[in-house]
Amino acid sequence: ASLAKQDTPLYQEIDFVDARDNFYHAARLGLRASVKWSNAWQGAARDLLLEKLLPAAHDGLNQLGVASADINEYLGVIEGRLMTSVNGCQWQRSYVARHGRDMRALTAAYMERQREGKPVHEWTI
Numbered sequence: 001a002s003l004a005k006q007d008t009p010l011y012q013e014i015d016f017v018d019a020r021d022n023f024y025h026a027a028r029l030g031l032r033a034s035v036k037w038s039n040a041w042q043g044a045a046r047d048l049l050l051e052k053l054l055p056a057a058h059d060g061l062n063q064l065g066v067a068s069a070d071i072n073e074y075l076g077v078i079e080g081r082l083m084t085s086v087n088g089c090q091w092q093r094s095y096v097a098r099h100g101r102d103m104r105a106l107t108a109a110y111m112e113r114q115r116e117g118k119p120v121h122e123w124t125i
Helices: 016-032 045-063 068-084 088-099 103-116
Strands: 034-037 041-044
Touching: 016 034, 016 045, 034 045, 041 045, 045 068, 088 103
Parallel strands: none
Antiparallel strands: 034 041
């Protein structure tokens, strides 16, 4: 809701070429990718998410009347992943680096941790 209510539509602030390049950079480098935003901001995808998009999501959900506890819980998971740079893919890569390429063991460990109900950035390797 927050981005949708801006005076200038977002598609007018980001060139298609930049949006396309952002997509491919993020696909290759994840949160470390250098991205352009709003024709006036450039930096790491992680920083864009923390500085611009997460606060905009918080504001937009608040404007829509979503309970603060829910906003904080779910956006807190995203913030935790950004702060630790750990998502499901990164956790799996770290697990393989430590324990080897036994995919059955990796799957079992993943399922075990998932059942605990904690977000992936809080899982042990």
